[in-house]
Amino acid sequence: MGFFDKIKRAFTGEEPKEQVQTQEEERYDKGLEKSREGFGAKLNALFANFRSVDEDFFEELEETLIEADVGFDVAMKISEALREEVKLQNAKKQDDVSKVIVQKLVEIYEAEGQDENNALNYAAEGPTVMLFVGVNGVGKTTTIGKLAHRYQTEGKKVLMVAADTFRAGAIQQLVEWGKRVDVPVVAKPEKSDPASVVFDAVQKAKQEDYDIVLVDTAGRLQNKVNLMKELEKISRVITREIPDGPHEVLLALDATTGQNALIQAKQFQEVTQVTGIVLTKLDGTARGGIVLAIRNDLHIPVKLVGLGEKMDDLRDFNPEEFVYGLFKGLVTGEASTDADSEEVEVSQEAPVETDTADEVPETETEEAEVTAENKTAE
């Protein structure tokens, strides 16, 4: 449990056994830089501003959590728990309180995450069918393109299915992705029945031994009953043709979405048994606190994260690294007041950050070229 160890270390002041940052971690680190600034830094500022713990403090804390889009219920849950905890442990000083807060956050995240399968499911044999659902404009098509690219490079036989027959240009968008990543796309003319497209694709996948079938569906708002029924039908068609399918129903969620994300997840789950969440656009200023809320309320694991616009910017969701990334500012910030050994770590990190800041103008022109090529918006 890397993450919890890190937290523990931050408080106990134990010397970290090794300080190896994997590439994966760095990516999260970079992608979540903005998110972290929003969250960890805010919490730190909060601690710095309050000498004593009173009602105002908790009000501020609630606000801070809510501002991270953690969700109202979760924020209340946390602050209620903390009120209790602070009373019980008689924590008055800033250090004590922040310790209690971190403990509690970790506890909540850990408790809610038990018995959840965070990995993508694959079929035991035959094609694995993944159905992508979500509201309009969250990035379903883009995610499928990225995922197809990933499986393609892994040497799998991938098929993409353009079942968004509604939105103008959606089929072309997927066909374009197909050209870019060199993956065949099953498509029918616009406005045809999406379930029939899916049926054809599943037949094709079975006959031609495809490994992975990625089904793109039209964006739909969760309160549109007819469209949700259509989704149910698509799901039913898949199950009829491949009894244990769809193996994954992935709900794409925009990380900038507020509390409505919870309602979205709830409604989509009712219709299609969502097995996982793809959190897209996490490279913006979105705080990603919604992950806590989703965990807490719905017990749907986040399986994939969109951390940028490049083709390989879709990553498996690693909760420990994500939470660590989110709370890093908090943990290290705490450490500087808490333990001497951590101070070393902080001072090591500080120059690294300024370095990257200096490099920005150079790398940006390079990046701009890459993004111009790979820019994938939707």
Place this chain on the structure above:
Amino acid sequence: MAFEGLTERLQNAIGKLRKKGKLTEADVKEVMREIRLALLEADVNFKVVKEFIKTVRERSIGAEVLESLTPAQQIVKIVDEELTKVMGEEATPLNKSPKIPTIIMMVGLQGAGKTTTAAKLANKLKTEENARPMLIAGDIYRPAAIDQLKILGQEIDVPVFALGTDVSPVEIVKQGLAQAKENHNDYVIIDTAGRLQIDETLMNELSDIKDLAQPNEILLTVDAMTGQSAVEVAEGFNGKLDVTGVVLTKLDGDTRGGAALSIRSVTGKPIKFMGQGEKITDLDVFHPDRMASRILGMGDMLSLIEKAQRDYDEEQALAMQEKMRENSFDFNDFLVQMEQVQNMGPMEDIIKMIPGMANNPALKNMNFDPKDLERVKAIIFSMTRQERENPDILNPSRRRRIAAGSGRPIQEVNRMIKQFNQMKDMMKKVSNGNFDGMDQMFGSGMTGKMAKMSMSRMVRKNKKIKQKRLNKLRKKRGRK
């Protein structure tokens, strides 16, 4: 709905206030907390909420509670007024250039709905103003974004200018504008690629387009479901481009749309349009006042208050109170009362206007038979004058006759008489200021609280009136 509306929150918090004629600071603090949380639930940015609460608090402390409003309603009214103030009072029209073409530029994050909105807007201008708009496809990044605009353009029969994905957006806009001039198009709508407001390269590109095109209108397109980050997005785009207006999309979902308030309050820029559906015609002019109610989740409480004040005949109501006090409430009075309620409109509509009731799933499948009241009236009409004035004489024989006369089963007659008697009892208690047993009468939860609030108000009023009357009587007697 997953979340309680502001009004319900307020009602829970307001219990303590109901006996007070004036709101004190301590009372207000508790209520402000509820407002704060309700706004946060609706995804209004927390800094915006803070400012907002400050204003409302200042106005609420010491505010004289109007005779006709309970403290809860009073605060809701203040909140609503302040909200409308922030949101703007009236719909803001599109900026227009004195010389054609009027240039409109769409900007925003990925997936906000720029392309769809651009086409909807073109369609709106075309059908409503007989305009001849042209669309410029400036999104060269997202695969098939140009195709999307072309298809939409075909659907609404509006020309789309595109140069493929190999030409820079600035160049596309330049040539597009030249062509628009040639064709004498009166509107040019530029669709741009979605981008993060922190992506400097792409933001500079927008800046370049702006410098070149000198648009009359830069519309920031924002997904109504956006959470707390709406403020950063709005500040980012506004800071760089000085947008002139906002389009709120996907409002046909069930989001509260607190982002609208956040954006409006940090940029001060008007929200001009809202996307309300997937059809090409689903773009409407934005009405700030309606959005205020939506954010609050209030239902149409203010209309209800107005309606009650307008339709409920003051004089008759007073006479009724008199009767109640004398305990001479009879079937004639019951009839009058029923007619007054009926005058306010169909029961469903009235109930829907009660906050918390409009979206109440329990009520969704409940049908109010408008004939129910008619049937009760029929029963009363079948009574003799004597029976109506003196309900106590209704023996089984009379009841049988009434049932036959009104064409209703005897059980229904019995039930109606029983209910009438209960009501009479209750009124007697209320006019004596005794509230015991009232709780069950109105069921539990929201309805109960609402009813109790209005009831206690009524009692207070009654007592006042009684006092006045007694004073008058005393004076009269004194003179005699």
